[in-house]
Amino acid sequence: MSTSVAVDNLVKHFGTTKALDGVSFEVERGELFGLIGPDGAGKTTLLRILVTLLLPQSGHATVLGNDVVTDMWALRQRVGYMAGRFSLYPDLSVEENLQFFASVFGTTIEHEHDRIAPIYSQLEPFKGRRAAALSGGMKQKLALCCALVHRPEILFLDEPTTGVDAVSRREFWDLLDGLTREGLTTIVSTPYMDEATRCHRVALIQRGRLLAVDTPASIVAAFDRPLFGIKTPNRYDALRALREYERVHSIYPFGEQLHYTDKDLDREPRAIQREVAEFLRSRGIEQVSVDTIEPSIEDSFIARMGTPETMRGDAA
Amino acid sequence: MTPEPVSAAASAKTDAIEAKDLTRTFGGFTAVDHITFSVRVGEVFGFLGANGAGKTTAIRMLTGLLTPSGGSARVAGHDVYTESEAIKRNIGYMSQQFSLYEDLTARENIRLYGGIYDLSRAQIRERGDRMLEQLGLSAVGNRPVRDLPLGWRQKLAFSVALLHRPRVVFLDEPTSGVDPITRRQFWESIYETASSGTTVLVTTHYMDEAEYCDRISIMVAGKIAAMGTPADLKHDRGVASIDDLFVQLARPA
Numbered sequence: 001m002s003t004s005v006a007v008d009n010l011v012k013h014f015g016t017t018k019a020l021d022g023v024s025f026e027v028e029r030g031e032l033f034g035l036i037g038p039d040g041a042g043k044t045t046l047l048r049i050l051v052t053l054l055l056p057q058s059g060h061a062t063v064l065g066n067d068v069v070t071d072m073w074a075l076r077q078r079v080g081y082m083a084g085r086f087s088l089y090p091d092l093s094v095e096e097n098l099q100f101f102a103s104v105f106g107t108t109i110e111h112e113h114d115r116i117a118p119i120y121s122q123l124e125p126f127k128g129r130r131a132a133a134l135s136g137g138m139k140q141k142l143a144l145c146c147a148l149v150h151r152p153e154i155l156f157l158d159e160p161t162t163g164v165d166a167v168s169r170r171e172f173w174d175l176l177d178g179l180t181r182e183g184l185t186t187i188v189s190t191p192y193m194d195e196a197t198r199c200h201r202v203a204l205i206q207r208g209r210l211l212a213v214d215t216p217a218s219i220v221a222a223f224d225r226p227l228f229g230i231k232t233p234n235r236y237d238a239l240r241a242l243r244e245y246e247r248v249h250s251i252y253p254f255g256e257q258l259h260y261t262d263k264d265l266d267r268e269p270r271a272i273q274r275e276v277a278e279f280l281r282s283r284g285i286e287q288v289s290v291d292t293i294e295p296s297i298e299d300s301f302i303a304r305m306g307t308p309e310t311m312r313g314d315a316a
Numbered sequence: 317m318t319p320e321p322v323s324a325a326a327s328a329k330t331d332a333i334e335a336k337d338l339t340r341t342f343g344g345f346t347a348v349d350h351i352t353f354s355v356r357v358g359e360v361f362g363f364l365g366a367n368g369a370g371k372t373t374a375i376r377m378l379t380g381l382l383t384p385s386g387g388s389a390r391v392a393g394h395d396v397y398t399e400s401e402a403i404k405r406n407i408g409y410m411s412q413q414f415s416l417y418e419d420l421t422a423r424e425n426i427r428l429y430g431g432i433y434d435l436s437r438a439q440i441r442e443r444g445d446r447m448l449e450q451l452g453l454s455a456v457g458n459r460p461v462r463d464l465p466l467g468w469r470q471k472l473a474f475s476v477a478l479l480h481r482p483r484v485v486f487l488d489e490p491t492s493g494v495d496p497i498t499r500r501q502f503w504e505s506i507y508e509t510a511s512s513g514t515t516v517l518v519t520t521h522y523m524d525e526a527e528y529c530d531r532i533s534i535m536v537a538g539k540i541a542a543m544g545t546p547a548d549l550k551h552d553r554g555v556a557s558i559d560d561l562f563v564q565l566a567r568p569a
Contacts, residue, residue: 039466039493136367163492165366166523166559167566191493192522206495236507252500255524255557256546302496 004029004154004185005050010059012045019045020056021208027187027201032180034199035189036297042208043189044084047158050187051081064153077105080152082143084159084189090132094123094142097131098149105150112149118178119145137168144175155179157188161195173198193298204301211304219300225249226269229257229293230276234285241283247275252302259299260290330393332357332484332515333378337387340373347373349538350387355531357483360506360516362526364558365535366566371519374535375486378517380404392483405433408477411488415473418462422453422472425461426479433480440479447475467498474505478514485509487518491525503528523559532558534565541565 005027012020020042027033035043048054050063052072061068066075088097095109098120102108113120119141126134131142140160147155157176161169173195176186180200188199196202196216204211204219212219232238239258242251249261262272273290280288295303333355340348348370355361365371376382378391380400389396392406416425423444430440448454451471453464461469470490477485487506491499503525510516510530518529526532526546533543542549542565546558555561 038495038498041495163367163489163521165369165521165566166562167366169521170563193496194524236504236511239504252497253503253528255527298496305495305497 002029003027004031005033005061005063005187007046007050007061008059010046010049010056010061012042012049012054012056018208020049022059023205023208023210024059025203025210025213027185029185030180030183031185031200032176032198033185033187034196034202035187035205036191036193036196036202036301037189037205038191040207041205043205044158046205047081047156047187047189051079051156052076053081077150078153080147080150080155082147082155082157082160084162086139086143088131088139088143088146091130093128093130094134095127097142098145101146102149107150109149112151115151116145116148119148119175135168136164137171140164140168140172141175144172148179152184154185155187157186159189159191161190161192169195193296193301196297202297204297204304206301206305211301216297219297220295223295223300223303225261225265226272227293227295227299228260228262228269228272228276228290229254230260230280230288230290231257232280232285232288234287237283238280238285238288241280241285242276245276245279247272250303254299257293259293330357330390331355332359333361333389333391333517335374335378335387335389338374338377338384338389339386340370340377340382341385346538348377348384351535351538351540352387353533353540353543355484355515355517357515358510358513359530360510360518360528362529362532363517363519363535364526364532364562365519366562369535369566370538371535372488375488375517375519378403379407379409379486405480406483408480408482408485409488410473410477410485410490412470412490412492416461416469416476419460421458421460422448422464423457425472425476429476429479435480443479447479451475467494467502470494470498470502471505474502478509482514484515484517487516489519489521491520491522499525523557523562526558526562534562536565 003026008024010020010023023046037043045054049056050061050068052068052075055069063075064078068075098109102112123142123145134142161172180186199216201215203213230238235253235258239251239253242248242260247263249263251258251260260276269292276290277288331354336352337350338348339350351374363371377384377396378389380396380403384396391403394402396403426444427440448457453472474490491502506516520526531545533540549561553561555564
């Protein structure tokens with residue numbers, strides 16, 4: 001395998017804000033690589049540096065062997081980039097948008113048809129429609145098509161699924177799977193933790209720093225203590241009660257359950273299950289079940305992110 | 317503060333939102349197609365649906381911003397056709413896209429919204445101070461909102477939407493893009509708000525958040541395709557999660 005992206009200690013400040021605070025990682029050729037983190041974590045800044053739209057203050061990055069600062073013009077022909085905000089021309093039709101992006105790179109829709117066909121076929125029934133009148137999912141597909149029309153060797157997608165409903169998100173990831181199978185290297189950012197499992201490897205990013213870079217399975221496997229799922233009809237009461245429990249290490253809601261970890265790493269899981277259930281009963285909370293469960297990427301992110309922005313003293 | 321139990325609030329006589337056959341057409345297109353549902357006082361109601369399913373149109377009717385083409389609806393006891401101004405006074409609204417004026421400070425935003433809702437200067441000062449103190453933002457109350465981290469802005473926007481003590485608050489993707497811990501803290505403030513008797517209608521694309529709601533509805537092509545408690549819906553439809561149910565309904569095989 002060869003390296004498609006090499007990032008070495010990138011730093012980018014905006015005024016006093018450290019958007020990127022020393023970020024290093026590599027992406028191999030053919031990988032579907034996810035950049036996972038909340039808004040303001042630095043995802044967009046990182047992607048914009050990699051596609052030569054921003055200059056870093058320090059550090060280095062190469063994409064396809066081209067330095068993102070000194071080989072900018074060579075690199076621009078070779079990368080595809082889909083910006084986070086809908087970046088098409090709303091008053092142009094689907095077909096006109098695509099024609100425009102093709103012509104910027106000196107090519108035509110017809111000439112590139114085999115590259116974009118799997119995606120364009122879904123858009124073709126609406127090719128006369130103005131881009132502004134497309135649904136959220138369709139807009140994203142058109143933007144992807146436009147990013148692919150010049151046959152880039154690597155694709156950078158900035159939050160392509162943000163604000164898109166759960167079904168359209170799945171469909172979009174299916175399209176990315178197809179592109180990956182054809183060998184295209186793809187780097188995609190998302191704030192949706194559950195989408196990590198669609199990637200070969202992911203970087204978890206928070207406040208300009210990487211919390212982890214690994215396969216989703218390895219990140220989850222590195223979760224350092226047993227995780228328990230608590231079910232009860234009185235979820236909110238149980239949450240408040242467990243905050244005051246002397247053995248609690250972490251407690252937070254997660255879907256229909258509460259996720260709990262214990263301070264004591266050596267304790268038998270069965271003993272913990274029993275004690276937590278007893279504690280809740282002692283607080284008048286009935287119909288409690290406590291089970292050991294597998295952590296998800298989101299659990300791992302929460303465990304690694306430490307104190308969130310809203311709990312820090314230095315709010316601004 | 318000790319919130320009252322939800323059950324006490326929920327036993328109130330009138331529902332916070334009652335919609336019957338509520339419909340809105342645009343030309344030949346029916347965006348909302350005879351939806352019927354009600355939300356109890358103090359309930360957290362998740363209003364889900366795919367993009368383009370009609371959620372936004374429905375919310376615009378329920379907030380008095382758009383006149384329905386048919387059907388009826390009452391929000392906080394007021395009729396959407398004839399009492400839209402009364403509705404606006406009794407509801408709060410917050411969306412991810414637009415909530416606060418970013419060039420204004422937190423205190424200026426509070427003054428602006430308080431003024432719009434006819435609160436007295438004393439009320440604005442007293443409620444504003446207490447809000448900033450509870451949010452831990454007293455020290456940065458005079459900084460432009462744009463300088464605050466996103467999670468803080470969202471919490472502030474939610475508090476500002478509650479400043480005039482509305483009976484119903486509409487939250488449109490309030491946690492979009494927020495980190496996982498802040499997202500959970502936000503939901504705790506939703507619970508707290510609901511348990512003090514304010515009714516919450518919330519939209520989200522995070523399917524795990526759907527599970528936090530007392531009840532949810534899922535809109536598909538202008539109609540409500542499913543409605544109930546998350547537990548009942550999963551049980552009745554034989555699915556493991558609301559995410560699976562959502563996919564099943566929105567894209568039938």
